[in-house]
Amino acid sequence: MKTVKIELSDTDVNFIHSLQKGEAGFTKEAIEEKIARERRNSLAELLKEGYQATREEDLSITHDFRHADLENL
Numbered sequence: 001m002k003t004v005k006i007e008l009s010d011t012d013v014n015f016i017h018s019l020q021k022g023e024a025g026f027t028k029e030a031i032e033e034k035i036a037r038e039r040r041n042s043l044a045e046l047l048k049e050g051y052q053a054t055r056e057e058d059l060s061i062t063h064d065f066r067h068a069d070l071e072n073l
Contacts (some may be wrong), residue, residue: 006027008016016026 004014013023019026
């Protein structure tokens, strides 16, 4: 684990103090939430790229099976 020094505006520091949560806990939680959000966004982008990359093939398969009788499978 590493310690990281950050600079915040006085307004932000005062707000954090008003929460009575402690600077370290608040900062750690905020960073963890931001990292999780970025990872979700990265995954969403990868999925989107994958869907777009296989779009033509997916449409072709859908077209090939458009007359399939799904009720009698």
